[in-house]
Amino acid sequence: MNGNEKIALVTGASSGFGLLISVSLARQGYRVVATMRDLDRQSSLLQEAE
C-alpha cells in the first residue's frame, strides 16, 4: 500500500448497483472493500471480478 492508492468501501455489494459499482471501481484501479450481509451471495461478485 502506498500514499497514492485509491480505496473504496462499498456496502450492499451482492447485487444491483453495489455489485456494479464494486466491479467498475476495481476495473478503474481502486482497491475495493465490498461488503454484503450474506456471504452465500458472493458468487456474482466473484464471477464479475475474474
Ligand SMILES: NC(=O)c1ccc[n+]([C@@H]2O[C@H](COP(=O)([O-])OP(=O)(O)OC[C@H]3O[C@@H](n4cnc5c(N)ncnc54)[C@H](OP(=O)(O)O)[C@@H]3O)[C@@H](O)[C@H]2O)c1
Ligand atoms: N437497478 C435499477 O435500474 C434501478 C433504477 C432505479 C431505481 N432503483 C432503486 O435503487 C435501489 C437499489 O437498486 P439495486 O438494483 O441495486 O437493488 P438490489 O439489487 O435489490 O439491492 C442492492 C443491495 O441492497 C442491499 N439491501 C437490500 N435490502 C437491504 C436491507 N434491508 N438492509 C441493508 N441492505 C439491503 C443488498 O445488500 P447486501 O449485498 O448486503 O445483501 C443489495 O446488495 C432500489 O431501491 C431500486 O428500486 C434501481
